[in-house]
Amino acid sequence: MESFVTELLTLLFAALRSATPVLAVVLGEAMTQRSGVINLGVEGQMLLGAMTGFAVASISGDPWLGVLAACGAGIALSMVHAILVLGCRANQIASGVAVLILGGGLSAYYGIPFVGNKIDTLGNLNHTFVSDIPLLGQFLGPITPTVLITLLAIPAISIFLFRTRTGLRWRSTGESQEITRNLGHSPVPYQLAAIAFGGLMSGFAGAALAVDYTANWVEGMTAGRGLVAVGLVIVARWNPWYALPAALLFGASEALNLKLQSWGVPISPYLLATLPYLIPLSVLMLSYRGLRASGGGMPAGLRVVFQSAR
Amino acid sequence: MTITTQPAVRFGLRLLRGPTGAVLIMAATFVLAALTFFAINGRESISLFQEMVMGAFGDGYSFSETLVKTAPILLTALAVALPARLGLISVGGEGQLYLGALFGTGAVLAAVDQPGWLLMPLMLMGAMAGGALWGVIPGLLKTRLGVNETISTLLLNYVGVLLVSFVVHGPWKNPNSLGWPATIEFPQGAILPQFFDTRVHMGLIFGVVAAIMLHILVTRSRWGLGLQVSRSNPRVGATAGISYERNVLIVMAIGGLLAGLAGIAEASVIQNRLQDGLASGYGMTGFLVAWLAGQHFLRIIPLSVLMGGLLASADSLQLYAQLPKASADILQALLFIIVLAVASLWPNRPKA
Numbered sequence: 001m002e003s004f005v006t007e008l009l010t011l012l013f014a015a016l017r018s019a020t021p022v023l024a025v026v027l028g029e030a031m032t033q034r035s036g037v038i039n040l041g042v043e044g045q046m047l048l049g050a051m052t053g054f055a056v057a058s059i060s061g062d063p064w065l066g067v068l069a070a071c072g073a074g075i076a077l078s079m080v081h082a083i084l085v086l087g088c089r090a091n092q093i094a095s096g097v098a099v100l101i102l103g104g105g106l107s108a109y110y111g112i113p114f115v116g117n118k119i120d121t122l123g124n125l126n127h128t129f130v131s132d133i134p135l136l137g138q139f140l141g142p143i144t145p146t147v148l149i150t151l152l153a154i155p156a157i158s159i160f161l162f163r164t165r166t167g168l169r170w171r172s173t174g175e176s177q178e179i180t181r182n183l184g185h186s187p188v189p190y191q192l193a194a195i196a197f198g199g200l201m202s203g204f205a206g207a208a209l210a211v212d213y214t215a216n217w218v219e220g221m222t223a224g225r226g227l228v229a230v231g232l233v234i235v236a237r238w239n240p241w242y243a244l245p246a247a248l249l250f251g252a253s254e255a256l257n258l259k260l261q262s263w264g265v266p267i268s269p270y271l272l273a274t275l276p277y278l279i280p281l282s283v284l285m286l287s288y289r290g291l292r293a294s295g296g297g298m299p300a301g302l303r304v305v306f307q308s309a310r
Numbered sequence: 311m312t313i314t315t316q317p318a319v320r321f322g323l324r325l326l327r328g329p330t331g332a333v334l335i336m337a338a339t340f341v342l343a344a345l346t347f348f349a350i351n352g353r354e355s356i357s358l359f360q361e362m363v364m365g366a367f368g369d370g371y372s373f374s375e376t377l378v379k380t381a382p383i384l385l386t387a388l389a390v391a392l393p394a395r396l397g398l399i400s401v402g403g404e405g406q407l408y409l410g411a412l413f414g415t416g417a418v419l420a421a422v423d424q425p426g427w428l429l430m431p432l433m434l435m436g437a438m439a440g441g442a443l444w445g446v447i448p449g450l451l452k453t454r455l456g457v458n459e460t461i462s463t464l465l466l467n468y469v470g471v472l473l474v475s476f477v478v479h480g481p482w483k484n485p486n487s488l489g490w491p492a493t494i495e496f497p498q499g500a501i502l503p504q505f506f507d508t509r510v511h512m513g514l515i516f517g518v519v520a521a522i523m524l525h526i527l528v529t530r531s532r533w534g535l536g537l538q539v540s541r542s543n544p545r546v547g548a549t550a551g552i553s554y555e556r557n558v559l560i561v562m563a564i565g566g567l568l569a570g571l572a573g574i575a576e577a578s579v580i581q582n583r584l585q586d587g588l589a590s591g592y593g594m595t596g597f598l599v600a601w602l603a604g605q606h607f608l609r610i611i612p613l614s615v616l617m618g619g620l621l622a623s624a625d626s627l628q629l630y631a632q633l634p635k636a637s638a639d640i641l642q643a644l645l646f647i648i649v650l651a652v653a654s655l656w657p658n659r660p661k662a
Binding site: 040080083084087088089090091093094095097098099100101102104105106108109112219223224227228230231234268270271273274277278280281284285288289 | 399401451455456457458460461462464465466467468469472473475476479480594597598601634635636637638639640642643644646647650651653654655
């Protein structure tokens with residue numbers, strides 16, 4: 001029994017670690033969508049963040065500098081989306097795909113010299129007071145700084161969004177740009193900030209993956225995590241608190257995939273690797289049933305985006 | 311005699327204010343952006359650009375390689391443009407392509423001893439079924455549950471690629487391939503016909519014929535009109551007996567089967583077997599081409615040739631100028647961004 005509990009807790013904390021990059025993107029994209037803008041480019045921003053973060057960490061020797069650079073890279077690339085969507089009124093899905101391809105291309109192109117490099121990691125909570133906590137210490141010890149930062153972002157975002165005046169306007173912009181305009185505010189600064197924040201979080205997510213979680217750079221290493229995150233935003237109902245369980249879905253499927261492989265379950269690792277896509281997709285299906293019935297908190301401005309599609 | 315009185319110039323100016331002007335500015339901006347990209351990376355931009363153009367259209371061989379790349383781009387672009395007629399944004403060309411290759415190869419392996427006249431149709435039908443399946447699933451999710459098709463198609467792409475990896479690493483792996491994950495070589499009867507001793511294959515013909523047929527169907531038939539009605543107002547369509555749900559499934563299935571054909575053509579002609587890394591990126595390129603063409607079936611044909619040229623020249627420059635493969639992605643993205651940006655400057659939105 002005790003070994004079962006240990007096993008389960010190990011799985012849960014492994015899920016938390018592998019969910020962190022996805023969680024960061026879900027949080028950022030939820031904020032972007034709350035302002036009425038959808039950005040599929042997060043996948044590309046995440047890749048560029050991962051590459052930049054790894055490259056800077058590798059050159060400077062300071063992984064924290066890498067994390068900062070990754071955030072900058074994410075913001076910079078998200079500005080392409082901002083210019084196309086806010087400046088040129090381009091279709092948001094098309095612009096997102098353009099950013100996705102650009103980020104993938106840039107990261108593959110400039111990442112070549114860094115493939116196979118070694119970097120210093122951000123460390124973890126082992127050998128701090130946390131790992132001395134009885135029973136839980138062994139699980140809390142391997143937690144890394146990006147996990148903590150991302151978890152702390154949840155209450156911060158929630159307070160901003162639901163407890164501040166700016167957060168209120170941010171949300172109202174997503175519901176109806178007209179309302180924001182009629183109140184004498186331009187929706188553009190809010191949407192610009194929302195896209196930039198999405199860029200920041202996806203760049204950070206890239207660093208969480210490349211600098212922290214794997215300490216490695218491989219072309220296309222995000223493998224759709226950004227796109228899974230866009231789907232999970234819907235599961236999370238655009239709510240930062242629900243983002244955690246939603247992202248844990250991905251993390252748990254990935255942890256389960258790795259766990260089953262290590263147990264030597266006679267299922268092909270390639271089939272098991274479909275779990276992190278199929279499980280979020282299945283939950284998305286369930287989630288849509290609720291969404292259809294209640295509206296489920298989708299920012300009304302997004303409905304326009306999805307329907308005026310083309 | 312001032313300049314404006316010359317009719318030729320006036321005609322030219324009027325043309326510039328219309329769609330032609332937009333296209334010219336898009337092209338010029340793209341060339342400038344490409345040259346800048348090369349220059350930033352310390353390349354002889356002008357000569358490299360010349361080599362790119364030559365690598366795509368310079369001689370018979372280059373052009374044939376361009377057409378080889380054109381086929382899958384054309385088919386996957388159609389797989390995007392047809393659902394777009396109903397207002398759907400499918401990004402699933404990649405996964406449908408892989409599923410087509412998977413099912414087509416399955417048919418080949420199951421009927422490997424059969425003569426060509428039987429094997430070939432079986433292979434093509436398998437491919438179409440596989441691609442259509444990967445189109446119908448997001449279609450069903452959309453109609454039954456309302457799941458956004460953009461997200462479901464994007465996620466299913468990854469699943470499709472993994473399923474192909476699964477069979478070539480596992481049950482369908484050729485035992486004599488010395489550990490290389492691939493199926494056995496396709497028998498002669500399962501190799502699509504090619505033309506003029508080049509690698510240009512039937513897939514291109516499928517694509518061109520499909521584009522023309524779809525154009526006629528959508529613009530001239532009752533069904534095409536129904537799509538328009540369904541798209542602008544499903545309720546009005548329903549009162550006229552046009553089922554939006556059924557149309558979603560139909561366009562997703564047809565789109566999927568076309569992308570599936572692209573997949574089996576790659577496996578059969580280009581690789582001669584099913585293996586990992588079958589055709590990475592054609593799905594995205596197809597999405598981009600469909601968008602550049604404004605989801606117009608006939609415009610997709612020349613644009614696919616141009617984009618095929620870009621990919622083919624990137625391949626040859628990878629060999630001769632050590633230009634990383636990713637530069638093709640960057641150039642595609644730049645082109646897409648420029649077109650989206652420039653199109654917004656024209657009031658009547660000439661394209662896209």
